[in-house]
Amino acid sequence: MSVTARPHVNIVGSGPNGLTAAAILARAGWQVRIFERNDAVGGAAASADVFGDGSIVDLGAAAHPFGVASPIFRHLGLEDYGLEWLHSEYPMAHPFDDRPAAILHQEVRKTARSLGTDQIAWRLIHRGIVNSIDDYLEQILRPLLRFPGHPVKMAQFGMLSSPPSTWFVRTAFRDEPARALFTGSAAHANTPLGHPFTSTFGVLFSALGMTRGWPVVKGGTGSLVNALVKVITEHGGEIHTGHEVTDLDELPAARATMLDVTPSQALVMRGKQLRDLPEATVQRLQRWRYGPGVYKVDWLLNGPVKWADDRVGKATTVHVGGRAAEIRLAEAQVNAGRIPDRPFVMVAQPQVADPSRAPEGKHVLWTYTHVPNGYRPAASDQDYVADAIQAQLERFAPGFGANVLDKKVWDPAALEQWNPNLIGGDIAGGSMTGMQSLLRGGLTLEPYRMGVPGLYICSAATPPGAGVHGMSGAWAAHAVLEDQSP
Structure with a gap:
């Protein structure tokens, strides 16, 4: 095929999904053009030196159970x-006040x-999924409204995954370690x-950890x-x-245009398409709901965290x-619009597996907690x-505080300013409640096609949803490729 014969595609946004679409189409012989508003590509999968000392900080995703299994x-x-x-030695750890950590x-x-x-109980719940993890991922990482290739297995998975986590842990487990380990993943x-x-x-994150692990990327997520x-x-x-697209008509002519953006951003863009x-399609996009935001704090320490249970220091997550x-209480308070006194905190210790993340004698710690969507701290209580x-x-x-050399705080507004896909700090591209958690893109058999010839959407608001898996x-x-075969 000559260069002049290659069909063109414009891709707006360079998160992992936009880049993955670009890689597939480029390999298929398309002339790909990506347009990204920021000075660096990657969306919420970027890394940077936010402390100015050569440390590598993951600006968005840090640990990748879905990425390694993608x-x-x-x-x-x-x-x-x-x-x-x-x-790391352990994919994940869950510390307690009064007993050894669950691992x-x-x-x-x-x-x-x-x-x-x-x-x-733990083995019975997870054994089948762990033994056939690739079969399950083949079905889970695809649009739901298609006949499953493994119907019996997916029916079994549905029985485990459809109940509320609160009911599940009370019914399945008798003691706190298993309940908390499962609940942390469900959160x-x-x-x-x-x-x-x-x-x-709870089921899937645990199964991934026990098969593929929860690894980090050498050199930071930006290396992916x-x-x-x-x-x-x-x-x-x-x-x-450095090229922000607000009007699709200003893009060069192309056979296809793909939007790696969320529905609210697509609706405010201009252009004939x-x-x-x-x-x-308009109504489907307008009905899209966003979920709670996150409040992220990156820490620069003078050494590894000294956990009360030493084993916790051997886990990346x-x-x-x-x-x-x-x-359960903390997550309920967030979804009721309140800030918990004792929030549930996601922590990544990338240096446990990747010592290159900071100069000698320093240690990077990545943390975030859930907050109400669009939460803005009062001027009198910024911290x-x-x-x-x-x-x-x-x-x-x-003694954690005594080891802190510096910190970088990202409230939902700062996250959205950095990456407009993070509406109100929502890192999932849309609420994960109800049917929206299953039917990403809404009730449609065509979640990627926008109803106009040549126009597609490919963000985390489409199946299978959030995560760095592409x-x-x-x-x-x-x-x-199905619609626009050259």
């Missing part, structure tokens, strides 16, 4: 382009044995844990982005940074929140949430 990343051969996954091991039997009276749903389908996150960029540019793709959107009931996060860290790592971009790219 079928499309494996298909693209990103390891051949410099991507390297690094694992998620990289093996279901070992995890089960550590949970005492709940070891049989990644960023929705009240009494809602249906929150058990999905760099690998995708190498694939794109190797096949002639163009990347235009958007003016021609069918009313059904730590769930800080105490007992399962405390986590309230950061202080609450620090208090939780002090609770399980006494599958939303992959499915959207396949839709382009």
